[in-house]
Amino acid sequence: MVLDSQVEKLYEGFDFYNIDMHLTDKQKSLRQQVRDFVEQDVMPDINPYWEKAEFPWDIAKKMTKLPIMGGALFEHGAAGLDFLEMGIVAYELSKGDGSINTFYGVHSGLAMGTIGLLGDDEQKARWLPDMVKLEKIGAFGLTEPKVGSNAAQVKTRARKDGDGYVLNGAKRWIGNASISDVLIIWARDEETNEFGGYVIENPNETEGVTIDDIWGKVGKRSVLNGDIVLENVYVPKENKLAYVKSFKDTARVLGMGRYGVAWEAAGVAAGAFELALKYTKEREQFGKPIAGYQLIQQKLVEMATEVTLMQTLCYQMSLLIAQGQLSEGMVSMAKYNNARKARYVTQLARECLGGNGIVIDNHIARLMLDAEVIYTYEGTNEINMLLVGRELTGINAIV
Numbered sequence: 350m351v352l353d354s355q356v357e358k359l360y361e362g363f364d365f366y367n368i369d370m371h372l373t374d375k376q377k378s379l380r381q382q383v384r385d386f387v388e389q390d391v392m393p394d395i396n397p398y399w400e401k402a403e404f405p406w407d408i409a410k411k412m413t414k415l416p417i418m419g420g421a422l423f424e425h426g427a428a429g430l431d432f433l434e435m436g437i438v439a440y441e442l443s444k445g446d447g448s449i450n451t452f453y454g455v456h457s458g459l460a461m462g463t464i465g466l467l468g469d470d471e472q473k474a475r476w477l478p479d480m481v482k483l484e485k486i487g488a489f490g491l492t493e494p495k496v497g498s499n500a501a502q503v504k505t506r507a508r509k510d511g512d513g514y515v516l517n518g519a520k521r522w523i524g525n526a527s528i529s530d531v532l533i534i535w536a537r538d539e540e541t542n543e544f545g546g547y548v549i550e551n552p553n554e555t556e557g558v559t560i561d562d563i564w565g566k567v568g569k570r571s572v573l574n575g576d577i578v579l580e581n582v583y584v585p586k587e588n589k590l591a592y593v594k595s596f597k598d599t600a601r602v603l604g605m606g607r608y609g610v611a612w613e614a615a616g617v618a619a620g621a622f623e624l625a626l627k628y629t630k631e632r633e634q635f636g637k638p639i640a641g642y643q644l645i646q647q648k649l650v651e652m653a654t655e656v657t658l659m660q661t662l663c664y665q666m667s668l669l670i671a672q673g674q675l676s677e678g679m680v681s682m683a684k685y686n687n688a689r690k691a692r693y694v695t696q697l698a699r700e701c702l703g704g705n706g707i708v709i710d711n712h713i714a715r716l717m718l719d720a721e722v723i724y725t726y727e728g729t730n731e732i733n734m735l736l737v738g739r740e741l742t743g744i745n746a747i748v
């Protein structure tokens with residue numbers, strides 16, 4: 350059963366503690382544009398893509414009408430968002446669909462963000478203008494089949510060869526890989542062991558590159574994740590990112606990614622909660638709306654409380670990051686908390702829908718499974734927890 354309300358507006362913008370009062374008109378206007386995109390372009394069309402595990406090109410292309418590409422970057426037509434705006438975009442997109450948000454997060458945040466932060470002027474001018482328009486799609490290849498949480502220990506190797514480098518190795522889980530035009534590969538130099546970022550342009554047409562989409566995912570089904578094999582892949586020297594000196598540089602990009610993922614988790618949870626609230630007020634059993642029963646209200650209050658805590662944590666994070674005061678442990682705590690709570694909230698929301706929560710028509714089951722991915726990527730929740738532990742105690746318990 351699909352609720353009548355699903356042909357109307359799905360989301361009201363739950364904001365119990367009035368965080369809205371802190372937003373500027375510009376921030377509110379951006380939020381409204383993303384909300385409209387989610388209501389009009391994502392929600393009506395996303396479920397079949399998710400079910401077929403297909404990438405929704407038509408929805409993705411419509412993102413170009415939003416002033417969001419490149420996040421905080423401001424050169425070459427990028428959006429020049431402030432930190433709160435970046436969070437709001439991730440939050441609102443994720444209320445619609447985790448895969449859409451991940452497509453955006455990988456392309457705009459990880460790939461464009463890396464080039465903006467660690468590329469020189471020539472490299473930025475070469476890639477960013479087309480990426481802003483989604484005429485070129487970006488991907489960020491760090492994780493490998495045998496290297497996940499210990500990302501600094503990548504086994505992919507770069508060998509100096511004449512005027513360029515030759516890459517050998519394998520990558521796994523790489524978002525947008527099979528549709529990418531600008532594929533960033535993180536590798537260590539065979540001789541010096543130095544960490545570096547190498548851009549493979551048009552990987553599908555590059556000799557030695559094999560990309561296979563990963564099938565059978567139970568979450569984020571409509572974003573493509575790839576297994577990549579690199580066999581003697583030549584990369585010209587001008588495609589080595591100019592300002593990568595060590596893994597710490599990559600970690601700066603990952604830190605920003607984690608900030609966005611904390612907002613994403615809040616968005617997924619808020620979306621599921623709002624849908625459950627609407628459903629329970631409309632669905633009647635034993636002669637009255639199920640929202641009128643104490644056990645359902647308990648779940649609604651539990652969800653509303655967790656969502657509110659996530660929102661306030663995210664908002665405070667946006668103030669700290671803008672002042673340069675957000676530590677690695679603070680970002681990790683927000684990701685750790687919000688990803689865990691997104692799992693909890695989406696499961697409670699699903700329970701509220703009974704059998705109807707088992708099908709994706711009502712969207713919550715999709716959000717619930719997307720929350721599983723959020724729990725694991727951008728540093729698993731265990732690793733994020735240990736990063737907080739390291740900051741609190743000064744003792745590293747990760748290795």
Ligand SMILES: Cc1cc2nc3c(=O)[nH]c(=O)nc-3n(C[C@H](O)[C@H](O)[C@H](O)COP(=O)(O)OP(=O)(O)OC[C@H]3O[C@@H](n4cnc5c(N)ncnc54)[C@H](O)[C@@H]3O)c2cc1C
Nearest residue numbers: 489490491492497498522523524722726727729731732747
């Ligand atoms: C849908 C999806 C999209 C992704 N997109 C990208 C992408 O675009 N680019 C990219 O580079 N990567 C991407 N990733 C990879 C992601 O970042 C990794 O999955 C993640 O870092 C964990 O690595 P792993 O899967 O190899 O797990 P492992 O590192 O093998 O971890 C397995 C388990 O062991 C635990 N564990 C590991 N080490 C420790 C420790 N020291 N102490 C305690 N517990 C530990 C982990 O927390 C986890 O529970 C994506 C993953 C998914 C699922």
